[in-house]
Amino acid sequence: MQQLARRHSRIIIDENQKVCLELDSKMHDLEFKPKQLHDLVVRNDSDRRNLDKQKEKNMIKAKYLKMATTEQQKSDENVLKLVEKHKREKQATIDEIIKLEQKMDPRQKLELKIKQLQRKLNVMKHMPGDEDFESKRKIDELSGELREKYDEINEMESLHGILLIKERMNDNELQDARKKLIDGFLDVTTGQANIGIKRMGDLDRKSFAIACKNKMAKEDAEVTASVLCSKWEDEIRNPEWHPFKVVVDGGKEKEILREDDEKLRELKEKHAGEVYALVTNALLEMNEYNPSRRYSVPELWNFKENRKAGLEEVVEYLLKQWRTLKKRKR
Template identity: 40%
Template sequence: NLRDKKEAPTEMERQRLDEGNKKKLGSLDQRKTDDCFVRLVEEQKKEKEETLNKIHQLEKELDCKDKLEMETQELKGKLQVMNEELEEKCFELENLECIEWALVIKERQSNAELQDAREALIKELRELVSDRTSITIKKMGELDEEPFIKACKERFTGEEADVQHAMLFSKWQENLKVAAWHPFKRVGTGDQMQEVVYEEDKQLKSLREEWGENVKNAVKTALEELNEFNASGRYPVPQLWNLKEKRRATLKEVVEYMTLQIKNLTH
């Protein structure tokens, strides 16, 4: 009995220990369950966030796609308008080119008619004008002989002066006919560009050094006139000339001069 009494508490203690262990195990299981639940909740939360992010990203991409489509349509519309405007401009340009070509033809015809009129007047006025009348006929590009005569008389005497003058003058008449000799330079830009005599040309410079400024200027003037009135032919051509103003006479000036001469003859 005493032994039973001693073992009894031990059994009771074992039972209490078992119950304590069960409670501990239960507590551990509960903790594990709670931990699993928390992890599950966190994983679901993370998946939900990832899903929402994907949805937002897709929405953004969709918005971008919509905007891109709208911009594409807008650009297509602008391109269509530009094409229509371009076609219209091309049509206008073709019309302008036709008008311009018609004007060019008309201008050429007018210039040809004016040139014919000038040539006819030159032919008729040859016997009616002189170096003393206000309107005369001047051969443009013709070399002025006077400076050559003067220069040779200053250097030579008698017949020698005449011979030297004839040789020098003839030489420069021939030089002026050489189309390959083009002692000009361009000055200015755009519509203001023009050709002027290049006075540092080797031949002109040599002429000035040997025979003086006046002889060189006579050749320079002939070159300028040839370049303006007969650049392709390089020979003197007759022109109606306003002697007072030292320029080519207009047809109006020539007609007024002829009208005045007729009136003077009838009175």
């Protein structure tokens, strides 16, 4: 009985100790909870303040971005107006030059008339005998007519010179407008747009990689394409390599690729087809746009038709984009 009582007492004591430990743990948790809640409140306040600050910064950024967008739109509108003005002036100058060219036959007739008057006047001046009143009158009349013809031809030459100078000035202004459009396109990501910027003389790495994949094993194509593309980019930019020869076509000299060039022949033997075409096309572009310094030059390009974009179609494209943007804002 005593043993049972002691065992029972021990069980009760152990249970009491276990309960005490549980109570102590719960008390500790209860004491720690307020601290956790306090830290959580402090953290939430800090996060809220940071969020408010971030919102404020974003609002300021959005404000300045909106202002910058507005200024860019104004600048684009001014450029478009300038291009349209230059286009009209260019057309007027061309019309004047055409009219002047049409007057070239009258000018030749005028020069012939002057020579005839000079001969006639010289004959009359050297005729023997006394000069009567009628002869003097004819000489004076011929001299006056000759002066008038000289004035006409001088005026015609002066007009021709003025028109040529004006045409050069308009060409320079149009080139400046084209440069401004190129600079504007360089700052804008056009994605898959029909009109954009192409760097003349650069190898098209994407097309180059696709061409290599069509000729090589898939696992080797990517690395090989990258190495091969870098190699030929360096070759194209090398000013000491000039695989061109001069030929006369239609009375005009032009440069074409030399088929017997060692590097090109080696490229054609190893990578005939699309890879060879991409390299030679980039080489021709570099020779056309920057043959001496050998670095790529940005050009307005019609990607849909794969050709250089004219100033008129670029302006029409920008006007279309601008109208679309205005409709979206409404």
